[in-house]
Amino acid sequence: MKLKSKVTNHLFLSLFSLLMLYPVIWWVGASLKKTEELSLPTIWPKTPMWENYSKGWHFSSEYTFAHFFGNSLLMEVGNVFGGVLTAAIVAYGFGRLSFKLRGFWFSILLLTMMLPGQVTIVPQYILFNKLGFVDSYVPLVLPHFFGGGAFFIFLLVQFIRGIPRDLDEAAKIDGASVYGIFLRIIFPLIKPALMTVAIFTFIWSWDDFFAQVLYISSVEKFTVGLALRMFIDQFDIQWGQLLAMSLLSVLPSMLIFLFAQKHFVEGIATTGLKG
Amino acid sequence: MVAETKTTAEAEKTRRAVRKRIKTGDTHLAGYIFISPWLIGFLLLTLWPIAQSFYLSFTDYSLLEDPVWVGTENYVNIFTNDSTFTKSLGVTFLFVLFSVPLKLFFSLLVAMALNQKLKGMNLYRTAIYFPSLIGGSIAVAALWRNMFGLDGYINQVLAWFGIQGVGWISNPDTSLGTLILLNTWQFGSTMVIFLAGLKQIPQELYESAAVDGAAKIRRFISITLPMLSPVMFFNLILGVIGSFQTFTSAFIITKGGPVNSTYVYALYLYEKAFKHYQMGYASALAWILLAIVALLTIVNFAASRYWVFYESEGGGTK
Numbered sequence: 001m002k003l004k005s006k007v008t009n010h011l012f013l014s015l016f017s018l019l020m021l022y023p024v025i026w027w028v029g030a031s032l033k034k035t036e037e038l039s040l041p042t043i044w045p046k047t048p049m050w051e052n053y054s055k056g057w058h059f060s061s062e063y064t065f066a067h068f069f070g071n072s073l074l075m076e077v078g079n080v081f082g083g084v085l086t087a088a089i090v091a092y093g094f095g096r097l098s099f100k101l102r103g104f105w106f107s108i109l110l111l112t113m114m115l116p117g118q119v120t121i122v123p124q125y126i127l128f129n130k131l132g133f134v135d136s137y138v139p140l141v142l143p144h145f146f147g148g149g150a151f152f153i154f155l156l157v158q159f160i161r162g163i164p165r166d167l168d169e170a171a172k173i174d175g176a177s178v179y180g181i182f183l184r185i186i187f188p189l190i191k192p193a194l195m196t197v198a199i200f201t202f203i204w205s206w207d208d209f210f211a212q213v214l215y216i217s218s219v220e221k222f223t224v225g226l227a228l229r230m231f232i233d234q235f236d237i238q239w240g241q242l243l244a245m246s247l248l249s250v251l252p253s254m255l256i257f258l259f260a261q262k263h264f265v266e267g268i269a270t271t272g273l274k275g
Numbered sequence: 276m277v278a279e280t281k282t283t284a285e286a287e288k289t290r291r292a293v294r295k296r297i298k299t300g301d302t303h304l305a306g307y308i309f310i311s312p313w314l315i316g317f318l319l320l321t322l323w324p325i326a327q328s329f330y331l332s333f334t335d336y337s338l339l340e341d342p343v344w345v346g347t348e349n350y351v352n353i354f355t356n357d358s359t360f361t362k363s364l365g366v367t368f369l370f371v372l373f374s375v376p377l378k379l380f381f382s383l384l385v386a387m388a389l390n391q392k393l394k395g396m397n398l399y400r401t402a403i404y405f406p407s408l409i410g411g412s413i414a415v416a417a418l419w420r421n422m423f424g425l426d427g428y429i430n431q432v433l434a435w436f437g438i439q440g441v442g443w444i445s446n447p448d449t450s451l452g453t454l455i456l457l458n459t460w461q462f463g464s465t466m467v468i469f470l471a472g473l474k475q476i477p478q479e480l481y482e483s484a485a486v487d488g489a490a491k492i493r494r495f496i497s498i499t500l501p502m503l504s505p506v507m508f509f510n511l512i513l514g515v516i517g518s519f520q521t522f523t524s525a526f527i528i529t530k531g532g533p534v535n536s537t538y539v540y541a542l543y544l545y546e547k548a549f550k551h552y553q554m555g556y557a558s559a560l561a562w563i564l565l566a567i568v569a570l571l572t573i574v575n576f577a578a579s580r581y582w583v584f585y586e587s588e589g590g591g592t593k
Contacts, residue, residue, distance in 0.1 A: 009393055017402035026428060027418050039426040086312040093309025097302040112321055116520050116568055118541060118561045122548050123324035146316020153313060178305045207412040209523050225413045232417055239421055246414035257408050
């Protein structure tokens with residue numbers, strides 16, 4: 001009975017995993033197919049078209065995908081650095097220090113998580129436009145320097161609250177200021193949670209197409225996502241090449257996910273993030 | 276020895292004083308210094324834009340000239356004279372109505388399947404979570420567009436079973452359904468939250484229920500569902516808010532078509548603002564969206580009294 005149910009469970013889970021991954025598996029094969037072969041129900045092409053990758057890489061006459069990947073990574077460096085640094089600082093304030101209206105501000109912080117972005121996007125665009133930042137990475141990167149987003153602050157506050165206060169007090173007796181406590185006690189202790197923040201910031205900004213399409217207009221500054229969109233909007237799409245480049249574009253997120261799975265699942269479980 | 280006791284007493288005294296200082300004054304300024312990055316960002320990029328958006332919704336503004344006050348004209352036009360608004364709102368409601376429950380249902384089902392002690396569970400979890408990781412990206416939108424095309428992969432598979440497929444994306448009857456399916460495919464985060472919730476349920480509850488002879492279904496209805504209801508509620512709230520703002524898949528895969536069958540609200544708002552540069556009109560649309568989302572959230576909170584079960588309310592579980 002017990003064994004039987006175990007076997008059934010394994011069977012169900014492997015079938016279900018396969019079903020979920022099937023489009024991804026098909027994708028890998030399709031990225032090596034000729035256009036005529038794409039509609040065939042086979043997974044693997046007869047002769048793999050490796051040139052889908054080399055041709056796709058050079059699809060734009062001006063720039064290669066190396067350029068677009070470089071742009072995306074440049075943006076990500078700013079996003080991750082700003083997000084991790086300021087989220088840690090703000091979370092320490094909310095999680096450890098008591099000050100007037102702390103509860104009020106914290107509720108506001110939580111409320112902003114529910115605010116539809118559409119309400120602020122138009123005035124934000126107007127603001128960045130007036131400051132002359134449209135078609136630059138500033139509107140994409142700068143917001144990350146304001147605490148990195150309510151989700152991450154909330155996640156870190158939860159984490160900091162779990163650290164015993166005795167450590168703070170011991171340091172305080174040794175003469176450490178609140179700033180010293182943050183730098184020498186809290187910051188080193190929340191490193192695992194900061195890892196989660198860094199990973200999520202990276203993956204979400206990589207996929208945050210809305211902001212990219214809104215603010216970046218010159219091809220020279222295109223991110224990987226925008227380059228793909230340009231690819232899709234071509235008159236005669238070379239699907240094999242497009243699928244090959246699309247696959248490459250999700251590779252960074254895939255690798256990070258595989259290497260840092262633990263942080264991932266814990267991070268989602270702590271905050272309950274969107275999908 | 277006397278000196279030693281004295282030092283301990285003194286240390287204790289200092290400790291108390293320090294504790295008091297931490298608790299009372301002294302950290303007010305430091306607190307504000309630490310939260311200042313968020314606070315400045317909130318005032319500059321959230322609160323001020325909200326206020327401005329409200330003001331703009333009563334104006335005509337093209338970005339090139341100064342906003343012109345038009346009173347409630349935008350709202351009147353939207354509600355009386357804008358069939359695209361009605362259409363996009365309807366499409367969005369349909370999307371939310373189907374994708375939220377579907378996602379909740381599947382995530383719970385899978386979370387329960389994953390909440391067992393089995394070898395290789397990490398592997399399954401990775402595989403099942405994987406699509407959610409990449410699902411929101413433009414790359415997957417491209418993949419989806421190809422797979423569900425008229426000559427796409429899906430139709431070829433259906434042909435094996437003798438089913439004549441349609442152009443799933445080019446057919447107005449099936450296009451929205453295709454996007455809902457894509458959305459459901461990315462149920463990973465919701466599922467992980469359910470999984471965390473399931474792990475919180477004390478095992479003793481199930482054991483004693485089993486002793487009492489409760490069947491599996493009965494245990495699910497009387498233990499799992501009530502104990503999981505706060506998590507369910509959380510997922511529901513975030514799911515509704517998130518689905519109302521769905522954008523990328525409609526923008527890339529279908530471009531709102533065919534015949535506006537996937538012209539979701541966020542896409543309409545985007546085009547009004549950044550294609551037609553009707554900033555005032557778009558702001559009015561944004562405020563209507565905010566009102567709808569807020570209203571639904573309030574209704575959800577009010578209704579939660581009847582079905583969400585919190586242990587601290589004294590349900591007699593511990």
